[in-house]
Amino acid sequence: MEIFKYLEKYDYEQVVICQDKESGLKAIIAIHDTTLGPALGGTRMWTYASEEAAIEDALRLAKGMTYKNAAAGLNLGGGKTVIIGDPRKDKNEELFRAFGRYVQGLNGRYITAEDVGTTVADMDLIHEETDYVTGISPAFGSSGNPSPVTAYGVYVGMKAAAKEAFGTDSLEGKVVAVQGVGNVAYHLCKHLHEEGAQLIVTDINKEAVQRAVDDFGAKAVDPDEIYGVECDIYAPCALGATVNDDTIPQLKAKVIAGSANNQLKEERHGDQIHEMGIVYAPDYVINAGGVINVADELYGYNAERAMKKVEGLYDTIAKVMEISKRDGIPTYKAADRMAEERIAKMQKSRSQFLQNGHHILSRRK
Ligand SMILES: NC(=O)c1ccc[n+]([C@@H]2O[C@H](COP(=O)([O-])OP(=O)(O)OC[C@H]3O[C@@H](n4cnc5c(N)ncnc54)[C@H](O)[C@@H]3O)[C@@H](O)[C@H]2O)c1
Numbered sequence: 452m453e454i455f456k457y458l459e460k461y462d463y464e465q466v467v468i469c470q471d472k473e474s475g476l477k478a479i480i481a482i483h484d485t486t487l488g489p490a491l492g493g494t495r496m497w498t499y500a501s502e503e504a505a506i507e508d509a510l511r512l513a514k515g516m517t518y519k520n521a522a523a524g525l526n527l528g529g530g531k532t533v534i535i536g537d538p539r540k541d542k543n544e545e546l547f548r549a550f551g552r553y554v555q556g557l558n559g560r561y562i563t564a565e566d567v568g569t570t571v572a573d574m575d576l577i578h579e580e581t582d583y584v585t586g587i588s589p590a591f592g593s594s595g596n597p598s599p600v601t602a603y604g605v606y607v608g609m610k611a612a613a614k615e616a617f618g619t620d621s622l623e624g625k626v627v628a629v630q631g632v633g634n635v636a637y638h639l640c641k642h643l644h645e646e647g648a649q650l651i652v653t654d655i656n657k658e659a660v661q662r663a664v665d666d667f668g669a670k671a672v673d674p675d676e677i678y679g680v681e682c683d684i685y686a687p688c689a690l691g692a693t694v695n696d697d698t699i700p701q702l703k704a705k706v707i708a709g710s711a712n713n714q715l716k717e718e719r720h721g722d723q724i725h726e727m728g729i730v731y732a733p734d735y736v737i738n739a740g741g742v743i744n745v746a747d748e749l750y751g752y753n754a755e756r757a758m759k760k761v762e763g764l765y766d767t768i769a770k771v772m773e774i775s776k777r778d779g780i781p782t783y784k785a786a787d788r789m790a791e792e793r794i795a796k797m798q799k800s801r802s803q804f805l806q807n808g809h810h811i812l813s814r815r816k
């Protein structure tokens with residue numbers, strides 16, 4: 452990978468390579484864009500096939516956070532961290548504290564939180580070294596685990612997408628096929644069940660499936676069967692890239708709305724489902740509940756205020772649908788347009804002022 456070429460192509464600001472021999476820390480902090488504010492994005496811990504794959508993932512995810520935060524109306528830029536390691540075996544206190552010191556060293560340019568492979572307990576360790584971490588234990592006056600709030604955001608966003616597809620946002624009687632019933636999707640299923648939706652679920656974890664069957668009367672299917680089941684809504688809540696050449700021909704759903712990041716394998720798949728008349732709720736818009744929730748900590752966490760903002764995802768998804776119709780473009784492009792327009796406007800308005808409110812004359816003795 453020619454790193455500077457890549458950074459230039461997508462206009463990244465900074466990449467920090469973190470190494471600590473004692474604890475075994477190997478991490479990459481990628482900061483994509485701080486036009487709107489400090490870069491906020493989670494820390495992923497994962498085993499990568501190569502260092503290059505880890506760097507690429509950090510960069511791709513950081514750019515995604517720029518768009519997610521901008522579309523969510525947050526005054527935050529985009530960044531992300533990748534820690535190379537197995538979250539089941541390689542975690543230790545020194546590692547997260549060493550990482551926390553790196554975050555502190557950025558002096559607020561980057562703020563972290565949970566992502567795949569990290570937990571509230573890990574964030575608490577990072578917090579021992581820096582204040583620039585969110586999603587720490589509620590005992591610190593913080594917001595805790597973002598997953599249930601992400602789920603609520605997906606639920607309200609799904610209703611907005613249903614309104615577009617079916618003319619009503621009621622999910623009562625609608626059949627929803629949920630792929631992956633982990634942290635986010637379990638809570639999503641609860642909301643859907645309470646509204647009277649029928650659930651079809653799958654997961655590679657049999658216990659997770661059984662819990663959804665027992666708690667919500669869900670029907671279970673094998674992982675490969677989920678794409679082709681008769682349903683109204685497909686909710687991808689496990690992996691990325693599940694909307695692809697193999698799965699699109701199988702889909703019966705009229706709506707795609709779920710929590711997974713990077714659902715479209717390639718952009719052309721977004722064009723394809725648009726042409727088929729499937730209403731797609733863009734992933735980074737509908738799954739922003741978690742980041743909206745942790746971002747509220749920056750104002751002194753208030754759960755009621757945060758949930759109100761998360762409820763706003765209904766209107767945000769509706770706005771994306773409007774732009775899509777107005778401009779005759781697929782919804783994934785409409786979301787990008789909305790985020791890019793906001794960043795461009797702020798860049799323009801900020802450029803009329805001096806950085807950080809400091810005038811050059813303030814340096815004069
Ligand atoms: N947790 C959050 O707040 C949050 C926020 C935004 C986006 N997301 C995204 O939402 C998705 C789910 O996040 P989570 O926190 O619930 O993760 P999780 O690990 O708790 O849940 C994912 C579930 O998917 C299952 N799974 C994995 N591969 C599968 C396959 N091939 N078929 C079926 N099931 C499979 C896993 O067994 C697991 O139960 C991820 O893509 C994540 O990046 C999460």
Ligand SMILES: CC(C)C[C@H](N)C(=O)O
Nearest residue numbers: 493564565566597741742
């Ligand atoms: C800041 C975190 C809560 C972000 C979350 N992991 C996401 O992908 O949106």
